[in-house]
Amino acid sequence: MSINRREFLKLAGFSTVMGLTGSSVVDELLKTKAEASQVLVDEKALSAKRWAMVIDTSKFKTEEDYKSVIQACHSIHNVPDIGNPKDEVKWIWTDTYEHTFPGQENEYIPEGIKHKPFLLLCNHCYNPPCVRVCPTKATFKRKDGIVMMDQHRCIGCRFCMAACPFGARSFNWRDPRPFIKETNPEYPTRTKGVVEKCTFCFERLARGLKPACVEKSNGGLIFGDLSDPKSEVRKVLSAHYTIRRKPEIGTQPSVYYIIGTGGNENA
Amino acid sequence: MYDGGKIIVGLIIFVGLVTFPILYNMGKPAAMPELKLNTPEIQQLQEKHCVESKEYMRANHMQLLNDWRDWAVRDGKRVYVNSEGKHFTISLQDTCMHCHSNKKEFCDRCHTYANVKPYCWSCHLAPKEKET
Amino acid sequence: MLEKALTGSRRYWVWIFFLLAVIGTGFICYLRQFDYGLGITGMSRDVSWGFYISQFTFLVGVAASAVMLVIPYYLHDYKTFGKVVILGEFLAVSAVTMCILFIFVDLGQPMRVLNVILYPTPNSILFWDMIVLNGYLFLNIVIGWTTLGADRKGVPPPGWVKPLIYLSIPWAISIHTVTAFLYAGLPGRHFWLTAVMAARFLASAFASGPALLIILCLIVRKVSKFDPGKEAVQALGKIVTYAMFANVFLLGLEFFTAFYSQIPGHMHPFEYLYVGLEGHGKLVPLMWISSIFAVVALIMLVNPNMRKKESALAFACVTVFISLWIDKGFGLVVGGFVPNPFEGVTEYWPTLPEALITLGVWAIGFLILSILYKVAVTVREETSSWPSLH
Structure with missing residues (x-):
């Protein structure tokens, strides 16, 4: 029996396809999940329908107030201090009113606000553009509203950085490890070539703890469930006039700001 | 010709x-690598048993870690209940490596032998080891 | 047919080895980038895309422009393009290959690139871009190779390519539309958030692509016995003229909207690019060169007497190409990131390794182009004595 080239190629193609699908069938049959094992959410875990944060800027008075909050976040999450703006990685930081709320500045706002630092972090938008553009679902929105990063899956295309209207995302332009002064052994670092940002301390919420920055803020940062009318954030929001960054873009940030100088009006 | x-x-x-x-x-x-299981942490355990049986772990730990990763990071579920009903916190760094605090003599030996290079450690921190 | 690329004159081989040397240099730089990370480039937290992505954007246009030959030839039976259509298709193959490579070298974790297929995400425009680019590459390789192969044997192309050729027309439009959607759908980037982005992309593509093709036709005529035809070159020249006018018109619309509305967010990127913002203006000279070149080219192209002189046409095409390369292959991407989301200005300029990697990818494109053109030209030289099939 002899076959010509055309038949051989047909046969080869057919066997390849069968081989490929066949092996996946075998994989399915040998499904490796251990029998009777299951996964649960920790009983202590804090849960919400939509996590949100209110930043009461009047509670932040000294440089130390900002520093302790930033330090708390960056040290437990192994955020590197690279020391140059080009390669900078940051999860929570400060900037001026003008830069925090572009378009909402005016010449005659009180001096105490004009020169006051404002805390910035990921807004965990209800309608996040970064999630919309990610080609691998490496960034995604959890059921509790947290806009999460899965660094295992990130390919480093930085589409999310172009899409984020709030400059909340940092890219690891180089290996961050040499720039972490003291590593927290309980949390991973990142590797070069992936994007990172604030996660509302998802790892602490899972253990029943509030975000690290909230814990260190002396009441300046209020954290809770936006969909629960009895939550602390909702109480604060109904008692104070608050603003959000770039509301006109329609991303629905979950971070609210109470604007106040904290008694430094004469400064 | x-x-x-x-x-x-x-x-x-x-x-x-x-x-x-x-x-x-x-x-x-x-030579087949010999894995060291006698870390101080394991010696202190009352019952020397991993999250699943030794045979299962040897064959399927990579799949288990893959699942753990997705459960913890993507689904927010951090408690693993094994086939015997025991509970474990899902964490490579804090659960696995807590007992297997000897990455070089445990993970690396076999991975080097099999010539596989998992990229776990470019992010996850290996426990501090005493140089032996 | 590929064996035709293995024999050639001394000049051909010098050119091939020159390209290989440039590729080699780029590859060495890429290995360095692979090891160190993308920090080796001039990109930063604020300007997070740079040269690589802007080259990709520009080259998608060059690739899409093949449709400007396919439509007249296959839909309107415009026989004059019979000889050049293959050159357009092979140019598309080389340009799309460069596009894919530029995306690849821009990735922070290139080893994970298959995640795009393993976790398909239809809401991401990048996912669709991957599909249309690879599809377009496939279409042009198959169409170009098959029609050339048929030509060589002196038979008409097989019937099954016809549907593929028709499919390649909307497909060409789609690659550049989808690429424009990468930018035009992002809230908070005022410079890119414009409905005419895709239209502008297509107009600039149909100017820069055929301009390059004219230059290539003239080179092919000079170095080989194959002549794409004077009339074909002239017809291409008209396409470049119309498309360039459309492009400048659409750019003018952007200027009007920004500066008549006086919305700061819309004006700032234009100010940064053309006059400088807050004392920063690294791109200003380049953008003015682009504008002046565009005007010079249009004056030359719109004048039929000048356009008919091939030397003047060639000059105009070079200026069109450079003008559009600066505009789209540099200014467009950087302008989107300046000012940053905090209304601050961070400037961008490529580093040496970044430029060498970019050159390396271009050299890969030109290598593919040279090989494919060598094959096409040799086949055409052999068959040129035969009576026409059409």
Whole structure:
């Protein structure tokens, strides 16, 4: 029996396809999940329908107030201090009113606000553009509203950085490890070539703890469930006039700001 | 055969190159690595048992870690209940490596032998080891 | 047919080895980038895309422009393009290959690139871009190779390519539309958030692509016995003229909207690019060169007497190409990131390794182009004495 080239190629193609699908069938049959094992959410875990944060800027008075909050976040999450703006990685930081709320500045706002630092972090938008553009679902929105990063899956295309209207995302332009002064052994670092940002301390919420920055803020940062009318954030929001960054873009940030100088009006 | 000599020489060189790794390692059987399970942390355990059976872990730890990763990071579920009903916190760094605090003699030995290079450690921190 | 690329004059081989040397240099730089990370480039937290992505954007246009030959030839039976259509298709193959490579070298974790297929995400425009680019590459390789192969044997192309050719027309439009959607759908980037982005992309593509093709036709005529035809070159020249006018018109619309509305966010990127913002203006000279070149080219192209002189046409095409390369292959991407989301200005300029990697990818494109053109030209030289099939 002899076959010509055309038949051989047909046969080869057919066997390849069968081989490929066949092996996946075998994989399915040998499904490796251990029998009777299951996964649960920790009983202590804090849960919400939509996590949100209110930043009461009047509670932040000294440089130390900002520093302790930033330090708390960056040290437990192994955020590197690279020391140059080009390669900078940051999860929570400060900037001026003008830069925090572009378009909402005016010449005659009180001096105490004009020169006051404002805390910035990921807004965990209800309608996040970064999630919309990610080609691998490496960034995604959890059921509790947290806009999460899965660094295992990130390919480093930085589409999310172009899409984020709030400059909340940092890219690891180089290996961050040499720039972490003291590593927290309980949390991973990142590797070069992936994007990172604030996660509302998802790892602490899972253990029943509030975000690290909230814990260190002396009441300046209020954290809770936006969909629960009895939550602390909702109480604060109904008692104070608050603003959000770039509301006109329609991303629905979950971070609210109470604007106040904290008694430094004469400064 | 037209240009037969050249073709045969070429074939011999090709076969030689392709089979080089096999020929080179012939008669030098690499010893099966022996994994060390006697870390101080494991010795302190009342019951020396991993999250699943030894056989299961040996064959499927990579799949288990894959699942753990997705459950913890993507689904926010951090408690693993094994086939015997025991609970474990899902964490490579804080659960696995807590007992297996000897990455070099545990993970690396076998991975080096099998020539696999998982990229876990470019982010996850390995426990601090005493140089032995 | 590929064997035709293995024999050639001394000049051909010098060119091939020159390209290989440039590729080699780029590859060495890429290995360095692979090891160190993308920090080796001039990109930063604020300007997070740079040269690589802007080259990709520009080259998608060059690739899409093949449709400007396919439509007249296959839909309107415009026989004059019979000889050049293959050159357009092979140019598309080389340009799309460069596009894919530029995306690849821009990735922070290139080893994970298959995640795009393993976790398909239809809401991401990048996912669709991957599909249309690879599809377009496939279409042009198959169409170009098959029609050339048929030509060589002196038979008409097989019937099954016809549907593929028709499919390649909307497909060409789609690659550049989808690429424009990468930018035009992002909230908070005022410079890119414009409905005419895709239209502008297509207009600039249909100017820059055929301009390059004219230059290539003239080179092919000079170095081989194959002549794409004077009339074909002239017809291409008209396409470049119309498309360039459309492009400048659409750019003018952007200027009007920004500066008549006086919305700061819309004006700032234009100010940064053309006059400088807050004392920063690294791109200003380049953008003015682009504008002046565009005007010079248009004056030359719109004048039929000048356009008919091939030397003047060639000059105009070079200026069109450079003008559009600066505009789209540099200014467009950087302008989107300046000012940053905090209304601050961070400037961008490529580093040496970044430029060498970019050159390396271009050289890969030109290598593919040279090989494919060598094949096409040799086949055409052999068959040129035969009576026409059409």
